[in-house]
Amino acid sequence: MPKIEVCHSPALYPVYENTESIVVVIDILRATSAICTALEFGADKIIPVATIEEARAYKQKGYLAGAERDAVTIEGFDFGNSPFSYMDEKIKGRAIALTTTNGTQAIHAARNAHKVVIGAFTNFTALCNWLVLQKRDVLLLCAGWKDKYNLEDALFAGAVTIEIAKHPDFSEQVADSAWACRYLYEANIQNRFRFFKNASHSKRLARLNLKKDIKYCFSLDKTKIIPVLKGDCLVRLD
Amino acid sequence: MPKIEVCHSPALYPVYENTESIVVVIDILRATSAICTALEFGADKIIPVATIEEARAYKQKGYLAGAERDAVTIEGFDFGNSPFSYMDEKIKGRAIALTTTNGTQAIHAARNAHKVVIGAFTNFTALCNWLVLQKRDVLLLCAGWKDKYNLEDALFAGAVTIEIAKHPDFSEQVADSAWACRYLYEANIQNRFRFFKNASHSKRLARLNLKKDIKYCFSLDKTKIIPVLKGDCLVRLD
Numbered sequence A, B: 001m002p003k004i005e006v007c008h009s010p011a012l013y014p015v016y017e018n019t020e021s022i023v024v025v026i027d028i029l030r031a032t033s034a035i036c037t038a039l040e041f042g043a044d045k046i047i048p049v050a051t052i053e054e055a056r057a058y059k060q061k062g063y064l065a066g067a068e069r070d071a072v073t074i075e076g077f078d079f080g081n082s083p084f085s086y087m088d089e090k091i092k093g094r095a096i097a098l099t100t101t102n103g104t105q106a107i108h109a110a111r112n113a114h115k116v117v118i119g120a121f122t123n124f125t126a127l128c129n130w131l132v133l134q135k136r137d138v139l140l141l142c143a144g145w146k147d148k149y150n151l152e153d154a155l156f157a158g159a160v161t162i163e164i165a166k167h168p169d170f171s172e173q174v175a176d177s178a179w180a181c182r183y184l185y186e187a188n189i190q191n192r193f194r195f196f197k198n199a200s201h202s203k204r205l206a207r208l209n210l211k212k213d214i215k216y217c218f219s220l221d222k223t224k225i226i227p228v229l230k231g232d233c234l235v236r237l238d
Helices: A010-016 A031-040 A052-060 A103-109 A121-134 A151-165 A176-187 A200-207 A211-217 B010-016 B031-040 B052-060 B103-109 B121-134 B151-165 B176-187 B192-198 B200-207 B211-217
Strands: A004-007 A022-026 A045-048 A064-069 A095-099 A115-119 A138-142 A227-230 A233-236 B004-007 B022-026 B045-048 B064-069 B095-099 B115-119 B138-142 B227-230 B233-236
Touching: A004 A010, A004 A151, A004 A176, A010 A103, A010 A138, A010 B010, A022 A103, A022 A121, A022 A151, A031 A045, A031 A095, A031 A103, A031 A115, A031 A121, A031 A227, A031 A233, A045 A103, A052 A064, A052 A095, A103 A138, A115 A121, A121 A151, A121 A211, A138 A151, A151 A176, A151 A200, A151 B176, A176 B151, A176 B176, A200 A211, B004 B010, B004 B151, B004 B176, B010 B103, B010 B138, B022 B103, B022 B121, B022 B151, B031 B045, B031 B095, B031 B103, B031 B115, B031 B121, B031 B227, B031 B233, B045 B103, B052 B064, B052 B095, B103 B138, B115 B121, B121 B151, B121 B211, B138 B151, B151 B176, B151 B200, B200 B211
Parallel strands: A004 A138, A022 A115, A022 A138, A045 A095, A064 A095, B004 B138, B022 B115, B022 B138, B045 B095, B064 B095
Antiparallel strands: A045 A233, A115 A227, A227 A233, B045 B233, B115 B227, B227 B233
């Protein structure tokens, strides 16, 4: 019977690693939300890279490139981490190199899993429906903030746990880490957005006038696309 | 203003390390509950050691010694991890070497903090009162289970967060990890013991007929003692 487990930090991934599992990388504010948006708006693929230098090298080769650190877009790049910056005609059919503070690091950590997919509130239902059909261990990998726990990723992990554990195949093997996220989501199901006034990263983004981004990143089901890692690139799951 | 933060795994301790903070090591089932009991029942000190071999070496030198792995007492030792095994006249005035699956590893990880103290439901009120008086950053370090997240340690971290954040000095700087534990505790405040039917380690102990231990480890305020690390030993805080 497949297991549902949550890993709260990319730095803990080796403890949870299971090459048979599907890893869902979660960086709600904002990398995984932005990746879903970019593929929804027609980007061909996203190339997640660890460093700003790597992203710059792609840019010099003619790729579009996004780079964000500490919630700020790095100068000289086409995009930062805002989903809105990807809602643009110019991305159609293009490959985009992307480096972010936490999300792209998490994708890199999980690259040897059976499959690595991208989760966000914006592709929630499509993702959960697909996970249930796979009947395989699910590891929800929170990107966190600089390897520390964060609330918004844990909340999303709780939402996914509740949804897939409704299915009898997944109801029996909910690890402690997933149970706790479930409680967190149930306690805040009525108002995800208001809850996040308390989250450290929401405060960080609010200071940067990014409230519109936060609201978007907590919206459900803006797309049916599930980004999946194929080689070094994130593409649409068939 | 002092900060309250939770680290869910000894393996993540380097990410949270702050040599100015007080680290509260938490291993509710059962190491930190047992350590409080041993000092309450008259042991002079506890020497936490990482390996069974080290504990055995102490035993051969004439110390009392406890050793537990995977919830089972290792043969040839005086104690395992059950608080009840320490409720014994023979421990009065003695030093006890102790090695456990998770708890003693967490103590070892935190040894360079400003102070390392031991937390359990059994010394809850004394611990919280003392923490509030220190006006210093508090890092609640959950021993977890083999470096993974566990529910009972997170629950206790939530209880401590709620209690000390009532104090104005601590109310403003509650990290995301502590917020989440707070929700977990609030959702289950009515019945900590019943809640723990869901925890993986409760199931593990129940299989081993250790329900009496679980019930004891979830009892509040059996002692006013706060064990503190002094050099290599845990002793009563003055």
